[in-house]
Amino acid sequence: MPQPLDAGAVCRWSRLAVRALGAAREDIDAINVYPVPDGDTGTNLYLTVESAAQAVAAAEAGEPSLGEAARALAHGALIGARGNSGTILAQLLRGMADVFAAEREPATPATLAAALDRAAASARQAVAHPVEGTMLTVATAAADAAVLAAGEGAREAARKGAEPPAAGLAEVLAAAREAARAALAATTGQLPQLAAAGVVDAGGSGLVTVLDALDAALFGGPPADAPRARPVRPAQPLPHPGEAGGGCAEPAADVGFEVTYLLDAADEAVPALRERLDALGDSLVVVGGDGLWHIHIHTDQAGPAVEAGIAAGRPHRVRITGLVPAVPPLAGSPEGGPTHGRAVVAVLPGPGLAGLCAEAGATTLTVRPGERPGGGELAAAIAGTRAREVVLLPNDKELWHAAAAAAEQARVAGARVAVIPTRSPVQGIAALAVHTPERRFDEDVVAMTSAAGATRFGEVSVAERQAWTMAGVCQRGDVLGLVDGDVVVIGGELPEVAGQVLERMLAGGGELVTLVLGADAPAGLADGLTERLRQGHLGVDTVVCAGQQSAPLLIGVE
Incomplete structure (x- = not known):
């Protein structure tokens, strides 16, 4: 049964988007070939939307309006944005929230079209040097189609002899999704890196997945698969570091670091900051507003990039990670690299079982009953072990996608990580009972998996x-x-x-x-x-x- 586009729909959208990106994460990572195949776009988008969903869940208890729920979604994405694609998605959500907050509830078809249009325009403004064949191209195509379907483009359509009738919410969203899919399919021919690998843009694929989740939140049913294909790797490695799926121009060959941070700064200080950062590197994206900004840049001058933020306001949550071919540190690790043998991380609902699991050799991550840690928190727990080999026991079926994303982050940093799909703490206890760190890693993982599966x-x-x-x-x-x-x-x-x-x-x-x-x-x-x-x-x-x-x-x- 169709649902109105109100606060409840935003809450459902956030949850469905997390699930959809969790399911698609590995496939999106696999087609991450522009400008190099560094394989993190799906993970970055998942972590960004996960942060957004957590913010919406916190706001849901206060019975928010449509505008308040949309602003919570955008704020959560802003503070948790990862990579180019995640940062751009945060701005897309902010653009939609600005429109929803100014209109009555529930949103009309025209409001949805206007929200998608504002989202695409604001995202392009946030990117220093937009490139076609990317996530921005897909967002613009979806917005244009939605505006046309809603009747905003009726005059132009009439001139061509194809004036559209008045459309409902379903027709507007369907037009946006169809246009996004067509634009995504066309990205293969717009960038040589994508053409060489035979894939579509990774960030654009993630955006299609998010739009499909909105459709599922409003009209039910499983979202359709976005057009993807596993890449055919080019014979020669692509020369430029960076993340696929954003809308930024290719970075220069000597760029060595990805620098991101949140910035408390007056809006009027941001234009000068953009100009200063633009001279320091590439892949510059500055999103946010109302005193809180998210900065993303690829640069070989990490120190000056942070200093520019200090000159404009107060940077916090500063992350400096090496780009390909350098190995980025594990999220949450003070020194960055694994230093010793094997560890087991067990997620537990409350501290009651912590002592028992610790005696069995586990590092415990305890959460309050009814709450679940995000991928970033799990990644930090893995990094905190400083182990070269880590076994993760999520002990909750709803944590599978977050655990997989956290493991992927840890693997990029050089650790071997295995996630055992434990669905309950009792399965985690059974796995720990047979844990033997003296065994080979693969043998230990097999034994623990078998014990959990037999419980x-x-x-x-x-x-x-x-x-x-x-x-x-x-x-x-x-x-x-x-x-x-x-x-x-x-x-x-x-x-x-x-x-x-x-x-x-x-x-x-x-x-x-x-x-x-x-x-x-x-x-x-x-x-x-x-x-x-x-x-x-x-x-x-x-x-x-x-x-x-x-x-x-x-x-x-x-």
């Missing part, structure tokens, strides 16, 4: 609202029993539901049961379940742990 996981929680489940309709306050992520039992008493879940999990056999009690677990729950196992399942060992996850009980069966 069924269950959960007993309380429903927060009415919802459809695989076991029927639940009401707020019902006790839910889940096995491997699916609701299998709905009941009224937590101990009874926990017992039913345990019996279902043991129906297929099991030798070890792990019970992780949450802070809200009723007194005597573990004793009751242990006694039930002693009487009905001889030979099954039980381990009871104290956790602080939001669910009263987690169950693992090995």
Whole structure:
């Protein structure tokens, strides 16, 4: 059923865009060949949108208007922008937010067209030297088509004998997406690097994915795949460092660093800053406004680039990373490089299991129950180990894309990273139980993956609202029993539901049961379940742990 373009749609858009870019990240990285195949555009776009989605989620609790939600989206993208493509996307979102904030809610087709038009124009203004065949080209094509479909271009269309009828929201967005796809396909012939590799522009491909996510947020259904192809690498390496997918001119051959920072500065100080930075390097993008700016430049003079920011205002979150062929440091690492053997990073909901996992040899990243770390936070945790080999246990199926993006960042810095797809802390505990750092890395990863995969996981929680489940309709306050992520039992008493879940999990056999009690677990729950196992399942060992996850009980069966 079509949904209005309001604050709720922006919230859904942000979540769907994170999922879509997470799924497309590796493919977008693979077609990152302009101007060199350094393979980070998909990761940069994912991390940028992830930051934007986190800002929207924080604002969602305050029941924001359309304009407020859109501004939160743009602000989150601004402070978390990575690379040329992420920085340009942040400006695209800011341009849309400016229009949404000035119009009534929900947005009309004309408002959407105007938002896309403002986005494309402001992004071009932010890039010092725009180049066609890039993300900017795709954004402009989408905007032009949306304006025409909304009726803004009716006069010109009438002159050509093809005046369009009044369009609805679906028609405007469909026109924008179709034009974006056509423009993306054409980028292969617009830049020689893309033509040589037989691929489309990586940043433009990411933008198409974001537009598809907006369509899914408004009209449902899975977004269509953007036109991509795995690159055919050119015989000779391309000579210029930088990131594909932005809209900047090729940097000079002696450019050695990517410098980015946030800048608190008066708007009137920015023109002089742009001029000063433009003389220091290439791939210059300056986005933002209202006193907060994001600066991105490729330069061989990293110090003067930061000093220019100091002259204009207050730089913070300064990042200086080496461009190809230099190896950039791990995000969050004070010295930049791995220094010792192997580490395991385990994400845990609350500190309750931290001691147990630390005893098993893990570095723990604890988050508050119900919250999830972003890719940047995971990358910093990996970097903080200073290990050459790292095993990451996300322990949550919703963290898979963030974990994959964080691992990719670490690999670029020279570390070997394996992400074991643990969906629950009990699977992480099982993997840690067989962790042996003296083994070869691949053998250790295989053993840990096998142990996690052989562990069924269950959960007993309380429903927060009415919802459809695989076991029927639940009401707020019902006790839910889940096995491997699916609701299998709905009941009224937590101990009874926990017992039913345990019996279902043991129906297929099991030798070890792990019970992780949450802070809200009723007194005597573990004793009751242990006694039930002693009487009905001889030979099954039980381990009871104290956790602080939001669910009263987690169950693992090995």
